[in-house]
Amino acid sequence: MKRFLSAVLAAAMLLVSIPAAFAASDIDKHWSRTYITALNKQGVINPASDGTYKPDQAIMRWEFMRYINRAFGFTEKAQISFTDVKSSDTYYSTVQTAVEYGYINGVGDDKMDPTGTLTREQAATILGRLHKYTPTGTAASMSFTDKAKISKYAVSYVAEAVDKGYINGYTDGSFMPQRAVTRGEIAKILYFFMGSSLHTANGTLTESDFADDTKNVSISAAGTLSDATVEGNLYITEGVTTGTVNLRNVKVEGDIIVSGGDVTMDGVSAARMVVKNPRGITPQITCTGNTNIGKTEVLSSSTLRESGLDVSAGGLSDLTLDGENLSLTLDAQVWDINVEKQASLLTTGSTEINTLTCNAKTAVTGGGSIQKAVLNASGCELLMKPGSYELMSGVTATIAGESVSSSNGVTVSPGTFSFDINNTDTLAHSYDFSFGADKNDLQRVECDGKTLSQGTDYNLLTDKNGIRVYKKYLTTLKAGTFSMDLIFRDGSKGAILISTVDSALTAVSPSKITYDKYDGSANHTELSVTVTLPTGTTLSSVKIGSTVLERGTDYVYDGASGLVTFKHELLDKKNTGSYTISFVPSRGATHSCTLEVTDTSPVNTVSPAEADFDANTQSGGYADLTVSLVPADDAELKYIRCNGKTLEEDWQYVVNGSTVKINRSAVSDFAENNANYADFTFVMTKGKNPTLRVNFVTTFALTAQVVDDLGLPIEGVVVSFTPTETEKGTPAQNATTDKDGKATVYVKRGSYTLAASDSRFTNPISQTLSVSSGRTVKLTGEILETVEITVTDTTGAKLSGAVVTIGGKSVTTGADGLAAFTVKRANYTAQVTCSGYTMQTLPLIVNGTVRERVILK
Structure with a gap:
């Protein structure tokens, strides 16, 4: 009986093992066996319920999604409402995840077609787009007999997949782009796109773990990659979400693509990095140690930092911001930032940007510094003031709270x-x-x-x-x-x-109308004119001067009678004087009439009507102004205005009966910007408003313009203005030159010595002159400027031992890749050489501190 039971058990075990044998034979001799087996070990591709893989069977769309989700660690789900995907379907959650990560779309009419198939070109395109950039391959690089049939959107992706061996053509020389892709083909494409994979949470990966036949590396879970050279691309997928990825001593010969996670790069080098997350999660990247990233393309909101870099490390060298309304937080010292689409940039106090080029509306807030800003689009706003800035013609911007603009108009x-x-x-x-x-x-x-x-x-x-x-x-x-x-x-x-x-076609009657602003006058009424137009012509607009009036608000137009009536609200806003009213027809000539605005209101007076004031606080003329106000017809003073500003009673002015005293500091406020006078209007409850004209007559604007020996302005120079006869002149004053090289003070008549001092001058400069009116004096000084040349390789790593020559003087770079010079302002050519690299030359225009980078290849 025991022998019988043993025989039965052996037979039963043999029967159980038969499907496994079938499964093995299903791919055992198939060309895709290596790829399917590898992905099976990673849990990406599993056999069917009967144990087979069916490598030559066309893959359904939902199966493709399942493979992608597993391969790249995609787990989050979106709400979906496709009419052909029900919550009871086995693939419902698979489709939810695919939609959440945005790599596949429906087929229209609210359908996903989950059981339909994908073409070979579609599969290559979807997987290529997961790498977040568009390849540059063209149809010319392929030799397929049917390459003209590859859809335009897919050409570059197919070209890359073929070039890298992810997918091949057929033995007859064709590619068959519209043919349904098979399970075996998907396994091969995934195998090479993913490359060696870190897909286990908190796992570790080194070069010894890499497969021999694939160059890419993908990380889809928090973990560590160390001590490795990646011959292809390194892809940190969205599957990492906000987990931590540590890269240590990693050289990437292709691109680094960061789509998720909090990534720390310690001793990492790559010529290019792409940062993009399509789900709105903000990747965070910190560069430390000897990390060198040549160019970084930021395609979605992210945070980039440098911390604890080695002295020879370049960290993040150049950035391009090219995402839709992205927000970048930056804590780093970078060379060039190019903004291609509207973006916002938040910088920390330690951030340094050599050149910021904005080709789209850009907002920069926070701290740090920008050496040079090039603004090629209007609407840019920089919280800090860069060392210098350039605006494309016609561009307006706000810099450090000040509106600036540029124009290329010829007068x-x-x-x-x-x-x-x-x-x-x-x-x-x-x-x-x-x-x-x-x-x-x-x-x-x-x-x-x-x-x-x-x-x-x-x-x-x-x-x-x-x-x-x-x-x-x-x-x-x-x-x-x-x-x-x-x-x-x-x-x-x-x-x-x-x-x-054309005087023969259009007429306006009357040719002159008069409006009195005094409400007691017969002419204080709405005014009308009749505009006669040719048949078929309508009145397009009405202007006063160059201002287009608003129909219904400023005037009423009766097209049948041609009557145009101007309203009180418009007329009351006009100052007394003559205006031209233009009537613009839909075609033909514009005609006009004259509007005369008068004011016969009772006259209030102020005495004196004109007074002198010296805004120089060192002068005896700096004193309060006292005037007598004589109201008419029981009018009362409401307030005093000057240059659009309303003065505050009991602070800036005081009323005592008919006497009004205006505080000297309030008057002095209006003496800025070399003003010759200011009109203080006494606004009354009725009648005409009297005006006190205050003349600023005692002191004169004395301007020193400091330039270098090239005639260029020098900013930040301290200029002293000292009277030669102290008892007659204004006491000594100091002022600092602005960006135009100008420093201005106000002085009395007399003789003064102007002296300019600056640590950059080779010799002090001074001049003595007599002042009897406002004048500008040019002071020319020879100065020395600092030129700093940083030498890097293409990854941004700083090169020591490079020889930089400027103006006959040579300096060898140290560990920080820096060569510093002190030279006179002039035009130079810098020559840079380094053993093992091609010599480079760089033209330099030295009219200030220069900080440049030279990349050797």
């Missing part, structure tokens, strides 16, 4: 020209216009969509920079307003505004 004089096309006999044969540019640089003249012909429509002036426009061309214009644009070789432009009217 044309006269800038306007008008005539009546109904009376062209009054036109002269030609009209001359001069401009502030070289006439030989004028490329073309355009007007009303037409390029004018030189010699026929216009010609260059012979005696000065300008053009002569002929009557022959002017008479071709119709009624309306035109801009004649002058376009120069460097892209700058000038313009002549030409306004033509």
